[in-house]
Every structure is written in structure tokens, then in C-alpha cells.
Amino acid sequence: MNRTWWAWVIPMMAGVGACARHPATPLEPQPKAFGAEVILVSGDKQVAGVGAQLDQPVVVQVNDSKGSAVAGAPVRFAAAGGVAFQPDRGLTGSDGQFTTNVSLGGMAGPYQIVAATTDSSGKRAEVRIEEIAVGYQERLGQQLNAIHCIRCHDPESTPERVSNHDNLSAQAHAFTEGAVLNAISDANLIAIISHGGAALNKSPEMPPYGNRLTKSEIDALVAYIRAVSDPPYRPQGVFYATN
Amino acid sequence: MKISGKMASFFNFLLGDSARAFGALSVALVALLAVVPAADFLRDWRGYQKRYLRLVRGRSDATSLTRRFQPGLQQIWMPELGVVDRCPTCHSALREASLGDVKDQPFRPHPPIPHSVTGFGCVMCHRGQGAATTVEEAHRSTKSWEDPILPARYLESSCGQCHMERLTGTPLLNQGRQTLARYGCVRCHVIKSPDGVAMTGTDDPPSLAHIGAKTTREWIAAWLKNPQAYASSATMPNFQLPDDDIRDLSAFLIAQSTPYLASREAAPKVPTDDRALKNGASLFGESFCSSCHAIQNAAGMLVGGNLGPELTRIGSKAKPEWLADWLRDPRVYDPDTQMPHYRLDAQQRGLLMAFLGNKTDPDFLGNRHFDPPTSVQIDHGRALVNERGCAACHEINGVKKADNFAPELTLVGSRPLAKILFAPGVAHTLPDYIAAKIRQPRSFSTSLKMPQYTLAPEQVEALVTALLAQTERAQKMPTALRIPPRRASDYHAAGQAGRLMEDLRCFSCHTINGRGGDMAPDLTWEGTAVTRPWLVNFLKNPNTLRPALIRRMPKFNLTDAEADTLADYIMTVYQTPAFDRDSIDSSRFTRADAEHGKELFYGKYACQSCHIVDPDKDKGYIGPTLTQTGARLNAAWVFHWLKNAESLRPGTLEPVWKSSDEDARALSAFLVAQKIAPQTEPAKK
Numbered sequence: 001m002n003r004t005w006w007a008w009v010i011p012m013m014a015g016v017g018a019c020a021r022h023p024a025t026p027l028e029p030q031p032k033a034f035g036a037e038v039i040l041v042s043g044d045k046q047v048a049g050v051g052a053q054l055d056q057p058v059v060v061q062v063n064d065s066k067g068s069a070v071a072g073a074p075v076r077f078a079a080a081g082g083v084a085f086q087p088d089r090g091l092t093g094s095d096g097q098f099t100t101n102v103s104l105g106g107m108a109g110p111y112q113i114v115a116a117t118t119d120s121s122g123k124r125a126e127v128r129i130e131e132i133a134v135g136y137q138e139r140l141g142q143q144l145n146a147i148h149c150i151r152c153h154d155p156e157s158t159p160e161r162v163s164n165h166d167n168l169s170a171q172a173h174a175f176t177e178g179a180v181l182n183a184i185s186d187a188n189l190i191a192i193i194s195h196g197g198a199a200l201n202k203s204p205e206m207p208p209y210g211n212r213l214t215k216s217e218i219d220a221l222v223a224y225i226r227a228v229s230d231p232p233y234r235p236q237g238v239f240y241a242t243n
Numbered sequence: 244m245k246i247s248g249k250m251a252s253f254f255n256f257l258l259g260d261s262a263r264a265f266g267a268l269s270v271a272l273v274a275l276l277a278v279v280p281a282a283d284f285l286r287d288w289r290g291y292q293k294r295y296l297r298l299v300r301g302r303s304d305a306t307s308l309t310r311r312f313q314p315g316l317q318q319i320w321m322p323e324l325g326v327v328d329r330c331p332t333c334h335s336a337l338r339e340a341s342l343g344d345v346k347d348q349p350f351r352p353h354p355p356i357p358h359s360v361t362g363f364g365c366v367m368c369h370r371g372q373g374a375a376t377t378v379e380e381a382h383r384s385t386k387s388w389e390d391p392i393l394p395a396r397y398l399e400s401s402c403g404q405c406h407m408e409r410l411t412g413t414p415l416l417n418q419g420r421q422t423l424a425r426y427g428c429v430r431c432h433v434i435k436s437p438d439g440v441a442m443t444g445t446d447d448p449p450s451l452a453h454i455g456a457k458t459t460r461e462w463i464a465a466w467l468k469n470p471q472a473y474a475s476s477a478t479m480p481n482f483q484l485p486d487d488d489i490r491d492l493s494a495f496l497i498a499q500s501t502p503y504l505a506s507r508e509a510a511p512k513v514p515t516d517d518r519a520l521k522n523g524a525s526l527f528g529e530s531f532c533s534s535c536h537a538i539q540n541a542a543g544m545l546v547g548g549n550l551g552p553e554l555t556r557i558g559s560k561a562k563p564e565w566l567a568d569w570l571r572d573p574r575v576y577d578p579d580t581q582m583p584h585y586r587l588d589a590q591q592r593g594l595l596m597a598f599l600g601n602k603t604d605p606d607f608l609g610n611r612h613f614d615p616p617t618s619v620q621i622d623h624g625r626a627l628v629n630e631r632g633c634a635a636c637h638e639i640n641g642v643k644k645a646d647n648f649a650p651e652l653t654l655v656g657s658r659p660l661a662k663i664l665f666a667p668g669v670a671h672t673l674p675d676y677i678a679a680k681i682r683q684p685r686s687f688s689t690s691l692k693m694p695q696y697t698l699a700p701e702q703v704e705a706l707v708t709a710l711l712a713q714t715e716r717a718q719k720m721p722t723a724l725r726i727p728p729r730r731a732s733d734y735h736a737a738g739q740a741g742r743l744m745e746d747l748r749c750f751s752c753h754t755i756n757g758r759g760g761d762m763a764p765d766l767t768w769e770g771t772a773v774t775r776p777w778l779v780n781f782l783k784n785p786n787t788l789r790p791a792l793i794r795r796m797p798k799f800n801l802t803d804a805e806a807d808t809l810a811d812y813i814m815t816v817y818q819t820p821a822f823d824r825d826s827i828d829s830s831r832f833t834r835a836d837a838e839h840g841k842e843l844f845y846g847k848y849a850c851q852s853c854h855i856v857d858p859d860k861d862k863g864y865i866g867p868t869l870t871q872t873g874a875r876l877n878a879a880w881v882f883h884w885l886k887n888a889e890s891l892r893p894g895t896l897e898p899v900w901k902s903s904d905e906d907a908r909a910l911s912a913f914l915v916a917q918k919i920a921p922q923t924e925p926a927k928k
Contacts, residue, residue, distance in 0.1 A: 051395030106395035140412035167862035211899035
């Protein structure tokens with residue numbers, strides 16, 4: 001009994017001593033159980049301003065090899081590029097889930113977050129989570145999207161904003177639909193926004209915004225559409241309008 | 244002995260004769276003179292410039308990149324702004340858009356912003372020490388300089404140094420400024436905008452002069468204990484008062500309360516049966532009370548607007564006789580309320596009272612029961628009111644609003660770190676200090692008066708952003724650079740109609756001539772837009788125009804005479820100078836015009852995406868339903884709306900079509916042919 005007591009206290013004292021200089025670093029929690037895999041519950045693909053905290057927390061769950069949730073398993077978050085977690089490590093709760101608030105780094109672009117757990121033998125299991133940081137231009141585009149585009153281009157309704165998506169005969173593409181939108185060049189996107197869908201033989205249900213939005217506002221919208229695209233948009237060389 | 248002997252022989256060897264001494268001293272001098280150029284040669288920025296040249300060497304546009312590269316110390320100097328920035332020395336690629344794929348600093352090009360980097364410099368937005376030439380000194384706080392780089396999340400604060408208006412691109416700054424005004428921060432703290440105008444509150448803290456008529460001491464105590472327990476959306480902060488203080492405060496507030504000029508009309512009979520509750524709920528819905536007031540539904544979700552207070556537990560608060568008076572005419576109790584004067588009859592008031600009186604929560608009031616207040620309690624309560632600054636927000640009989648109750652925050656964004664006392668565990672930066680102070684004011688000292696607010700993390704971030712904009716630099720900015728806010732106009736409509744509009748509080752929701760709320764359409768040119776018969780009918784019986792909106796125009800139960808007065812005024816005064824309402828005679832539209840318009844409506848313009856003309860076929864519900872356009876709108880308005888709707892009603896969602904005259908005419912012909920006789924209801928006398 002006595003021996004166990006010392007075996008616990010000495011490393012803890014050492015730990016406290018080591019951490020005294022860096023009070024921000026919490027003590028590594030002692031796992032109470034281990035799982036075999038970690039899965040994402042919610043909070044991926046969020047868009048936030050550079051350096052800002054994501055609106056929704058990121059929630060992951062640790063499962064055992066049979067796929068049922070494990071409580072008290074260790075979870076650790078890590079990411080490059082100045083991403084901050086609050087907290088960045090801990091044990092899963094009674095529902096097997098672990099929740100953290102994420103602040104993205106100071107540069108615009110996609111960020112990858114890794115949530116990892118270890119099993120009893122120390123083997124790592126991890127899940128990769130994508131988040132998107134937007135700079136000034138994309139953020140302006142995000143605001144303009146919320147005013148002019150979202151009602152038709154977002155199929156989801158909220159209590160404050162009913163979606164018009166399903167009322168159209170041509171289905172408007174959500175801005176995250178990279179498979180479709182990445183194939184459209186910047187010049188064509190700008191042409192569709194400015195002159196309406198009919199300008200490129202697409203549906204006239206997309207009205208022209210060239211007289212409503214300024215050139216730089218349309219550029220901002222295109223930057224936003226590119227920023228949230230999934231799969232991510234990769235520009236290739238110079239594009240010219242094809243129609 | 245031995246060492247000094249060796250030293251002596253060493254010096255003897257170096258300086259033994261004059262030739263040797265000359266040689267040795269020359270070597271020493273050369274070495275000494277080499278120190279300065281060597282130190283200069285090894286500066287951080289030289290390394291970065293070399294790395295930059297290596298980076299661009301392999302790129303396709305290497306030649307032009309290298310040609311544009313400027314070696315040596317680079318500086319942006321703007322004496323009128325006090326900017327001396329040497330950042331481009333290392334950040335060589337700031338203006339090289341072709342390096343967009345480079346992810347390593349300091350070689351990333353600057354992302355597109357509305358300002359030129361050389362026109363404003365770097366520290367204006369990013370802070371940091373612009374004159375420094377080492378990485379450490381430029382970005383972090385050091386012993387001699389303590390203005391570190393601003394974390395990216397608060398960057399919008401820098402826009403706020405010049406821009407006092409709401410910018411689309413700065414949602415966080417806008418939210419922060421709105422929160423400062425809405426949560427009453429500016430009622431205790433003086434915060435002057437860079438143009439010298441102090442911010443004012445947009446919250447409407449109720450007067451407590453007649454509080455005893457409205458509610459009970461028990462409710463006041465429960466509210467003071469935890470305002471958010473009564474209404475989760477309450478903006479009043481928690482003053483974290485001990486129970487004895489709460490008892491004495493409630494004693495004083497009841498004691499100072501004077502009766503108001505209550506109506507002499509008997510309170511309506513309040514039915515109590517289940518049917519009355521149900522009918523009350525329907526009347527609450529039909530009157531669109533929820534456009535302004537939220538109520539928690541069974542699932543615990545708040546449903547409704549936030550212009551007025553949440554009503555989930557109103558039955559535990561309002562005394563029935565007060566509620567009866569309030570529903571009859573709110574201005575009798577509070578002349579400045581935003582609530583319209585509904586013309587409810589006694590039976591309707593009874594139903595609403597039954598519905599609202601049933602919204603109680605016994606848990607909230609708990610088991611409190613107070614004996615009549617003693618004079619000791621009242622005196623202590625009065626002292627507490629003065630000490631806690633209650634009068635900064637609320638009107639209280641016999642208590643004067645204290646000036647400079649809390650520290651002025653006009654320059655809080657430039658507060659030197661050396662003058663700040665940090666609480667334990669708070670990082671030593673200004674944004675972290677401000678955030679910690681907002682999150683938990685009393686963590687800095689339990690004796691601080693600042694109350695505890697209930698704010699979401701995003702609200703704290705927004706508040707910090709807005710406060711960081713309050714810098715010395717902003718105050719010293721040349722006036723020409725300041726973009727003033729749009730100051731609210733104090734427009735009032737004239738005469739009998741004007742009085743009626745004040746009575747109905749039209750300006751709580753509608754903007755007219757620059758004054759008013761943004762919940763409902765701008766009515767500045769409404770008289771040009773609509774026809775008089777439609778307007779009269781709508782005022783008496785507002786029907787649904789915009790199906791996608793959940794905030795609707797309430798039915799005020801206007802008399803015929805009132806509706807006529809309003810309609811006359813609107814039709815006469817609210818006319819656009821841009822064109823004449825009667826300039827297009829719709830009777831001269833031909834059938835062919837309308838047919839062509841129909842083709843354009845469903846084809847070229849695809850108006851059915853957002854508007855409904857044929858209720859069986861069209862599905863779009865973003866814009867107003869157009870089934871009765873002919874009865875509602877003037878042909879000239881429709882024509883010019885299709886030309887440029889934005890110029891007629893700023894902020895409308897309608898795209899600016901700039902249609903040709905021919906298209907606009909045909910579409911107008913089609914639309915004004917849409918007439919469904921509006922449902923009429925016998926007017927209330």
C-alpha cells in the first residue's frame with residue numbers, strides 16, 4: 001500500500017515542479033480506459049475568420065474494437081499552423097465523447113486537425129478533421145453570400161431563414177460542391193454572377209448581380225466559393241471564359 | 244606569482260619592441276573595426292532577403308520577381324499617420340500576387356484588402372513595432388517596446404480606427420459595437436468614437452419609478468439574484484449580490500416607487516378555462532407579438548424576436564392590473580416604450596391576459612416571502628443603489644445618475660501593458676486582458692463593481708474587437724481619413740397622421756426618411772409604390788405578403804378613420820421625386836404586352852424562382868407574393884423597380900435588373916394584370 005502511494009506521489013510532485021514554470025500546460029490526465037478507434041461526431045468543415053474560434057466545438061468519440069463508445073479514454077488534439085485547442089487533451093466523458101473549442105491559425109486556408117487516442121499497448125488511432133480559415137476577402141464574400149446567395153444555394157433552412165433551394169427547377173449548387181464548382185473557372189464564375197445563369201447557357205433562375213454588386217464584391221464571392229469548396233479548389237494555370 | 248609571470252612574458256612577446264607593438268595593435272584595431280560590419284552582415288533581414296532570392300530563383304516569373312525585389316532596409320514612411328514601417332524589409336513578397344502558393348512567412352503575399360499596403364503601412368492594422376529590424380522586436384513585446392502584433396482574430400478592430408459606419412466585411416466589429424450599446428456597457432463607461440461622439444445605448448432599460456405597480460418585491464429579488472434565470476435572453480448582468488443586499492435593494496425599490504397614472508377603466512374579466520388559454524395563444528400568434536417577444540417552447544427553444552423582453556415567465560412577474568393597463572395602452576406606464584398601442588377590446592385583452600398570466604414558473608420565485616420593509620433595510624438599499632450604479636441605466640426616484648461611474652474606455656485599445664494589473668493565469672497581452680475582464684470581471688478583484696455578464700464566446704470576441712479599435716492612433720487620425728457613421732435621423736411625420744404613427748410605433752420596425760428599425764421594409768417612397776385601396780385594406784387587415792418571413796406586420800385593429808388618415812398621409816407625402824406615380828397608364832397596356840411579359844416572367848427573368856403569381860404552379864417565396872400586384876402596386880413603380888430596385892429601396896434583395904424599357908413595360912403589363920380581389924373584413928368602428 002505504502003509503496004503504491006509513493007509511486008504515485010513522486011512523479012506527480014515532479015510533474016507539478018516541471019509545470020510550475022509553464023502553468024498553461026495541464027497535467028496529462030491518467031486514462032481510465034482505452035479504445036481502438038476515434039471517430040468524428042460533429043464540428044468539421046466549419047468556416048471561421050483567421051485566428052477566430054469556430055462557432056461550434058469539435059466533438060470526437062472513442063470506440064472500442066466492437067464500435068461501442070469508451071468512457072475515460074485519452075484524446076489528444078494536434079494541428080500545425082497556430083491552431084489552438086481548449087482543451088487540447090483529456091479523457092472522454094461518460095458518453096465516450098470529448099469536446100474541444102478550436103481557434104484557427106492566423107493564415108487563411110484549410111487547416112487539418114488530428115484527434116488521436118492510444119490503445120492499451122500505446123498504439124495510436126487518429127481521425128483527421130478539416131476546418132477552413134478565411135481572410136478578409138473571403139469573409140466579405142461570406143457576408144455577401146449570407147445576404148444575396150444563401151437562400152437558394154443552401155438547401156438547409158433555419159428558423160430565421162427558409163431555404164428556397166427546393167422551389168427552383170434547376171437545383172442551385174451549394175458552394176461546398178467542389179466536384180461541380182471547381183471545374184468552373186474564375187472567369188466563368190464571375191460571368192455567371194454578373195450576367196446570370198443564362199449568360200453561360202445555364203438556368204435563368206440565377207439572376208444577374210453585375211449591377212447590384214461591385215467588381216470587388218464579386219471577386220470576394222468567388223474567393224469565398226473557392227475557400228469553402230470540398231474537395232479543395234486548386235487553381236491550375238490561367239483560365240479563360242469558355243462560353 | 245606564476246600566472247602573472249606568464250602574463251608578463253606574453254605582453255613582452257606582443258609589445259616587446261615598437262615593430263611588434265605596432266603589428267599587434269594593428270591586428271587588434273582591424274578586428275575591432277570588423278565587429279560593426281560583421282554584426283551588420285549577420286542581421287536577420289539579410290538572411291531573409293537571401294532566402295527570398297533563392298525562393299524566387301526557380302519560378303517561372305523569376306526575372307520579373309527579381310527585378311522588382313529591392314535589397315536593403317525597406318521602409319514605408321507616412322509622417323501624417325505616424326507610420327514608420329520596415330516590415331517590407333523581410334516581407335519582400337507583400338505585393339507579389341503570383342507567390343500566392345507560398346505558405347511560409349515572411350514570404351507570403353498580402354491577401355487582397357480594399358487598401359493598398361503602401362498607402363497605409365502595416366502597423367495601422369497589424370500593430371507591432373514597425374521601426375524594428377529584428378523578428379523579435381517587430382512582433383513581440385520586449386523590454387523597451389510593448390506593442391506586439393495583433394492576433395489575427397482581432398484584426399477587424401483596426402478597421403474600426405477610421406470606419407465608424409457598419410462595413411459588410413467586418414461582422415465581428417459591427418457585432419462588438421452593437422453589443423457595447425445593447426448590453427449597456429456605454430451607460431457606465433464613457434466610450435467616445437474617434438470623431439469625439441460618445442456611444443449611446445440602444446438597450447431600453449425600464450424606468451423603476453413605478454416598479455411597485457408592475458411587479459412584486461419577491462420577483463425583484465429573484466430577478467436580482469439571477470436575471471438570466473428569468474429570461475435567458477435578458478441583457479441585465481448579474482451583480483452577484485448576497486441575499487441580504489437583495490432583500491434591502493428590493494425593499495428600497497418598492498419604497499421609492501410612486502403610483503403611475505393608471506387607467507380608471509376596470510380591468511377586463513380574465514377567463515380561466517382551457518378554451519380561453521387556447522384562444523389567447525391564437526390571439527398572441529395572430530397579433531404577431533412574437534415578432535418582438537420570444538417565448539420558450541416545450542423543447543426549451545426560444546421562439547420569437549428580441550426587440551421586446553422574453554415572455555416565458557411573464558405570469559410570475561406582471562401584476563394583473565398592470566398587465567391590463569399595459570395591453571390597453573403601453574404608453575400610460577412607459578411613454579418611451581417601443582411597443583405599439585394595439586387597439587384591443589376588453590375581450591381580447593382578457594384572452595391575452597389569460598394566456599400571459601398562465602406563463603408562470605414557481606421555481607423561479609422560489610419560497611421567497613418578505614415581511615414589510617424596515618427603514619434600516621430601505622436606507623441600506625438606497626446606499627446599495629448608489630454604490631452599484633443602478634441609476635446609470637434605470638430611472639429611480641430620488642437617485643441621480645452618477646457621472647464617470649466607471650473608467651472611460653475611449654483609449655482602452657492603447658492601454659500600456661505596464662499600467663495593467665493582470666489577474667493570475669491571464670496571458671500578458673492586451674486582448675487577453677480585456678477578454679478576461681469581460682468574462683469574469685471579479686476575478687481581478689472581488690471588490691470590483693463590474694457585474695457578471697452572460698455572454699457567448701463569440702460575443703466576448705466581438706466586444707474585445709470593438710474595444711481594441713479605441714486607440715490613441717484613432718483619436719489622432721487626420722479627419723479626412725475618418726468615415727463617419729450614418730447618424731440616426733430624428734424624422735417625425737407631421738400632424739394627426741404623425742401622432743398616429745408614433746402611437747402605433749411604426750418606427751420600431753419600419754424606416755422612413757432614415758429613422759427607424761430594420762425589421763420591416765423601408766417606407767420612404769411607399770406612397771409611390773402602392774395603391775390607396777390596397778393600403779387602406781392592408782392597414783386594417785394585414786395579410787401575408789412575404790411567406791418566408793416569420794416577423795409580420797401585426798393587426799392593430801384600426802378604425803376606418805385611422806386607416807384613412809394614415810393612407811392619406813402616406814399617399815401624399817411618401818412619394819419619390821424620381822418619377823411620377825401616375826406616369827404609366829396601366830389601362831393602355833395591351834393583351835400582347837401582357838403575353839410578352841408572361842414569357843419574360845417565366846423565361847428570361849425566371850421571376851418564379853422567388854415570386855408567386857400562379858399559386859398552383861409557382862413555388863418561390865423569397866420575395867412578396869405577386870398574385871394581387873394589380874391591386875397593390877402602381878404600374879410606374881413596377882416599371883422603375885425592374886430598372887433599379889436598389890435605388891427605390893436600399894437594401895432590397897431584388898437584383899438590379901436594368902431591364903430595357905421594352906422588357907420593363909411588358910413585365911409591368913403582365914404583373915398589373917394580376918388581380919385577386921382582396922379579402923375584405925368589416926372594419927372596426
